[in-house]
Amino acid sequence: EDVTSNARVISSVPLQIPYSGLIxxxxxxxxxxxxxxxxxxxxAKDGQNLLANPRNAAAGSLRQLDSGITKSRKLKFYPWGVGANDLKFDTHSDMMDFVRSLGFLRDDFCKICSSIDEIRQAYDELLSLRDEKPIMMDGMVVRVNSLAKCDELGFTVKFPKFMVAYKFPAIQKSAKLIDVALQVGRTGVVTPVGVLDGVEIDGAFVRNVTLHNFDEIERLGLMKGDMVCVIRSGDVIPKITDVYKARRDGQEVAISRPCKCPECGSELLDEGAFIKCQNLSCKARVVSSIIYFASKKCMNIDGLGDAIIELLYKNGKISSIIDIYRLDSSSFDGLEGFKSKKIENTLNAIKASQRPPLHRFITSLGIEHIGEVAAKKIATVYPNKWLDLSMDELLNLDGFGEAMALSYLEFMRVNRIKVVELLEYITPIIDEINTTQNIFSGKTVVITGTLSRPxxxxxxxxxxFGAKVSGSVSSKSDFVLSGESSGSKYxxxxxxxxxxxxxxxxxxxKNES
Known part of the structure; x- marks a missing residue:
């Protein structure tokens, strides 16, 4: 989301810095x-609802339409790293010292450690200061200081390999489990959600907790009516960690595995850990998949939010993703809240979504394990054959494992006709890549050590050049480009x-060929 105007009113974000390079x-x-x-x-004095916790309040304040409200919330910005830059530092600590010298806030707890024991000591020290620190914390970040080694370690599809969160113990509270609700996701997986009598944990009032799956319920030996131990996992997601069985009074009720979908009533497929609704027309699956398709990180259809999609579905205007592109002005007749201008804006937003970047279109299909980052890799490496990939081609992508590849292949096998039909309305944009042929074309290259260029x-x-750059050396590697301080890869x-x-x-x- 573009929150530039609100960021400008945060006092700890300088509007000018004494540096003119890229940063x-x-x-x-x-x-x-x-x-x-x-x-x-x-x-409370003004009779308004109280904000749940500082984390949500900060996010909400940054999204305010009125910058005056944002300014009144006294937000603070703490830098922790840089993205694109022209800086020439060797270590992350030196680079961040420079960033903070530009006028940004400095956290008072930054330590350079040279051993595991020093990291543990730093953790224990920070944990002892947890309540005294001015902001809420759920742990600390441990990262490699050498920027060359960070480059060498690289990233997986979802996270950097050179930094990790070292979490604090979660705050525990007791509550009573009064019921178990069932939610059906867009892939058909039925997820049990625990309903509590309500408990406050670190500023947030918790009523619902994740139970993950029915195997987890059986592992815990959980029953309705049990008193349970609840934490906010990572200080965000509430979950049950223990059941106080000694406090049972005989009124507890066993939790049975469902046989019928709670939404459509069709028979469920029990795969052990996961229980799935196989009915592709199930309302929960259809509505969830349409909402995901139209969301900001996917097709970004402005004005087609959750409530409107549910309204259109309820009134029989849409029953699948492709029906979005069959809507016209008459489709909104009789629907509450739709005047001519709103109808026109909605239809224009739908039309504007018909030429999305390829990676966004792949993301929007809702393939299990294939998020935005994975979709970008597919769109970048295989822009012209993404619909017809093999197992080997998918496994050749950096960060792809067997589960991701199988999920992608199975989705395309089952839904190919629907995807092709959708492509009659949508023309994904493919970035043109001009490939220069030379000795590296079609070869696998590994980069290691410090080089003169980023x-x-x-x-x-x-x-x-058409080369594949791999993060690890194997018998399939053709070249290793080695710089200073090369290590195990060399x-x-x-x-x-x-x-x-x-x-x-x-x-x-490169030049001679």
């Missing part, structure tokens, strides 16, 4: 605990007899 500063917006209490005290720049260059390439080249030879091979 993208990343960080977190927070509300201190004391400011949060003042905000809620004022809201690693991402060299990777993009190799990919423009040694493995030597042992496997892989051709090792330096930057000078790389430039020569």
């Amino acid at each position: 993208e500063i990343r960080g977190e917006v927070v509300i201190t605990k004391s400011d949060f209490e003042k905000i809620n005290a004022n809201r 690693r991402d720049e060299i990777k993009a260059e190799l990919e423009s 040694q493995k390439a030597l042992s496997l007899g892989i051709k090792i080249i330096d930057e000078i030879e790389y430039e020569r091979l």
Whole structure:
């Protein structure tokens, strides 16, 4: 979401900095605990609903349409890293010292550790300060300081390999489980949700808790009416960690595995851990998949939110994703709240979504395990054959495992006709890539060590030649491009007899062919 106008009123975001090079500063917006209490005290005085917790309050404040409200919430911005940049630092700590010297806030707990024991000591120290710190915390981040080693470690599809969250113990509370509700997701998986009598945990009032699946219910030995131990996992998602069986009074009721879909009544497929509704016409599956398809991170159809999609479905105007593109002005006749201007805007938004970037279209299909990052990899590497990929081609993508590949293949096998039919209305945009043919075309290259240019720049260059840049050395590697301080990858390439080249030879091979 574009929150630029609101970010400009945060006092800790300088509107100018004494640096003219390329720099993208990343960080977190927070509300201190004391400011949060003042905000809620004022809201109580004015008869308004209280805000749930500082985390949600910060997110909501940043999204306000009125920048005046954002300014009054006293938000603070703490930088924790950079994205695109022209900086020449060797370590993350030096780079962040520079960023903070530009006028940004400095957290008072940043430590450079040289051993596991020092990390544990830092963790224990910060945990002891948890209640004294001005902002809420659920742990600390441990990261590699050497930027060259960060580049070498790289990323998976979902997260960096050079940093990890080291969580604090979650705050525990007791509550009574009064019922178990069933939710049907867009893939048909039926998820049990525990309904509590209500308990406050670290500023948030919790009524519903995730139970994950029915195997988890059986593992816990959970029954309706049980007193349970509840935590907010990662201080966000409420979950049950224990059942106080000694406190049972005989009034508890066993929780049975469902046989019928709670939404459509059709027979459920019991796969053990997962129970699925197989009915593709099930309202819960259809509505959830349409809502996901139209959402901001997918097709971004402005004005087609959850409530409107449910209204259109309830009134028989749409029964599948493709029906969105069959709507016309008469489709909204008799629907409450739809005047001519709103109808026109909705139809224009639907029309504007008919030429999305390819990765957004793939994301919008709602394939299990295939999110935005994975869809981008598919769209970038296989822009012209994404509909007809093989297992080997998918497994060749960085970060793809067997579960992701099988999920993609199975979805395309089952839903191919529907996807092709959808493509009659939608023309995904494919970024044109001009490939230069040379000795690296079609080869697998591994980059290791510190180079004179940013690693991402060299990777993009190799990919423009049609090369595959891999994060690990194997017998399938063709070249290892080695810079200063090369480590285990260099040694493995030597042992496997892989051709090792330096930057000078790389430039020569690149140019002569």
